[in-house]
Amino acid sequence: MIFGEQKPLEEVEEMIKDCKKILIAGCNTCVAICFAGGEKEVGILASALRMRAKMANREQEVIEQTVQRQCEWEFVDELKENVEKVEVVVSLACGAGVQAVAERFPRAFIFPGLNTTGIAITEEAGVWAERCLACGNCILDKTGGICPITRCSKGLLNGPCGGSQNGKCEISPDVPCAWQLIYDRLKVLGKLDLLDGIKPPKDWSTSQSGGPRKVVREDLKSSS
Amino acid sequence: MKSGSNLEKVLTSGQFAVTAELGPPKGADTEVVRRKVEILKGKVDAANITDCQTAVVRLSSIAAGVIMAQMGLEPVVQMTTRDRNRIAIQSDLLGASALGIKNLLCLTGDHPKFGNHPQAKGVFDLDSIQLIQMVKNMRDEKKFLNGEEMEVEPRFFIGAAENPFADPFEFRATRLAKKVMAGVDFIQTQIVYNTHKFAHWMEEIRKLRLHEKVFILAGVAPMKSVGMAKYMKNKVPGMDVPDEVVNRMEKAKEPRQEGIQICVDIINEVRKIEGIAGIHIMAVEWEEAVPEIVERAGLLPRPQGQ
Numbered sequence A: 001m002i003f004g005e006q007k008p009l010e011e012v013e014e015m016i017k018d019c020k021k022i023l024i025a026g027c028n029t030c031v032a033i034c035f036a037g038g039e040k041e042v043g044i045l046a047s048a049l050r051m052r053a054k055m056a057n058r059e060q061e062v063i064e065q066t067v068q069r070q071c072e073w074e075f076v077d078e079l080k081e082n083v084e085k086v087e088v089v090v091s092l093a094c095g096a097g098v099q100a101v102a103e104r105f106p107r108a109f110i111f112p113g114l115n116t117t118g119i120a121i122t123e124e125a126g127v128w129a130e131r132c133l134a135c136g137n138c139i140l141d142k143t144g145g146i147c148p149i150t151r152c153s154k155g156l157l158n159g160p161c162g163g164s165q166n167g168k169c170e171i172s173p174d175v176p177c178a179w180q181l182i183y184d185r186l187k188v189l190g191k192l193d194l195l196d197g198i199k200p201p202k203d204w205s206t207s208q209s210g211g212p213r214k215v216v217r218e219d220l221k222s223s224s
Numbered sequence B: 001m002k003s004g005s006n007l008e009k010v011l012t013s014g015q016f017a018v019t020a021e022l023g024p025p026k027g028a029d030t031e032v033v034r035r036k037v038e039i040l041k042g043k044v045d046a047a048n049i050t051d052c053q054t055a056v057v058r059l060s061s062i063a064a065g066v067i068m069a070q071m072g073l074e075p076v077v078q079m080t081t082r083d084r085n086r087i088a089i090q091s092d093l094l095g096a097s098a099l100g101i102k103n104l105l106c107l108t109g110d111h112p113k114f115g116n117h118p119q120a121k122g123v124f125d126l127d128s129i130q131l132i133q134m135v136k137n138m139r140d141e142k143k144f145l146n147g148e149e150m151e152v153e154p155r156f157f158i159g160a161a162e163n164p165f166a167d168p169f170e171f172r173a174t175r176l177a178k179k180v181m182a183g184v185d186f187i188q189t190q191i192v193y194n195t196h197k198f199a200h201w202m203e204e205i206r207k208l209r210l211h212e213k214v215f216i217l218a219g220v221a222p223m224k225s226v227g228m229a230k231y232m233k234n235k236v237p238g239m240d241v242p243d244e245v246v247n248r249m250e251k252a253k254e255p256r257q258e259g260i261q262i263c264v265d266i267i268n269e270v271r272k273i274e275g276i277a278g279i280h281i282m283a284v285e286w287e288e289a290v291p292e293i294v295e296r297a298g299l300l301p302r303p304q305g306q
């Protein structure tokens, strides 16, 4: 899933402080699972903003709406009525959701309420950790199912570097060394031979370095 | 000869090589470089010039290397993949070669997190092994990474670093084998304090016969104080400082002298290990210690005018 964290309340307040009517728009998919932008978080943020408006003697109305997915038109369209009623929309969806709302409503002001962080798993209750940088050419078959591009701090393809010690990455004792993880796992699998030879430089043109990416499936496109 | 550098000549003629390290200044002051060159000149066969070591912005390694060479001290220019992508690196290599640089040390580099611009975007387009391979292909095949040919190739004696004390220990020799496969000519190791573990690592190296394919220079560094010993032991990732070294520093009346003595003792010990072709003295910001260490280790005079 996509994970992220809500922006500090002060930052959101600063964005909207001069607006009379605001919509907080949530998304009930990824960002709800990481407790950052689902219906419940929308409610909490809306109440907090109302309270601060009151304390600062601001005349401000905050309304709420959460849709199933802010990255799909059919759900984004459900926001139409409320978007037309307000001066600004604060979206608690990921960056894609925020932009989908902006694209669908060209005359509305949209602000992000979330800092989108990446693609993660829920490691345990309350802990989300990044697992994929969407490089566009997956190599997990060669690394025992552990992504060095994402989890090695230097994205090495021929790791580990000289900073790997006691299973930890040189950048912090809290960060496991991805290459130690890869080594251990391949050893258990009896597949250490996957580490033989030199992995050539990666073709980054499939990643964001190649420009914004797009997938087009002609077979699925609605015929024009 | 691959590059015809002094370091290459010393090593290929079978003489025990001595290299040192020179940290360029945090500013455009060439006097600092000149002063350090004067200290090291004639005492070592070549000196590394670091490339924004620990991700701190410093005078460029190529520029400082050119100043060194003009003054008669052969540089080993360090090049990391942290700050440059494949386009910038290849361009800088052509430039370095055009300016007469003959030794190159290929590194991935310390993470920007350690440096003075932790907000920087780390590049890491290549890793050190891929860098070695690229430099070798430029030199031996006259080819850029994309396969395009060039007429005049950069000729470097290619070095790399290796840390015998990093994990997983059982994989370290295999990883060095990859650097050899990639085309490295010489290796400078991480600073050795744990000579026992180092000897064990060299055993693994000899099992793979890597010492016959690459010149291995053992890294050493004098400590100034017990505080430094403890810091290295506990805070520097990838360092292995045994208690006995810390104890020696603790008991010493003159810690600096003891630090130098420990360094000389380690040199004498690692010299005996089969497959060690030289030493690399890393006394960054204490370059003054190098002449004394080299002298006390009986490594003077250095081979002249090869």
Ligand code: SF4
Residues within 6 Å of the ligand: A131, A132, A133, A134, A135, A136, A137, A138, A139, A140, A147, A148, A149, A150
């Ligand atoms: S290799 Fe690329 S696509 Fe696969 S997990 Fe890593 S970043 Fe994601």
Ligand code: SF4
Residues within 6 Å of the ligand: A151, A152, A153, A154, A155, A156, A159, A160, A161, A162, A163, A164, A165, A168, A169, A170, A171, A176, A177, A178, A179, A180
């Ligand atoms: S210590 Fe491990 S995870 Fe960290 S940069 Fe080095 S190889 Fe990558």
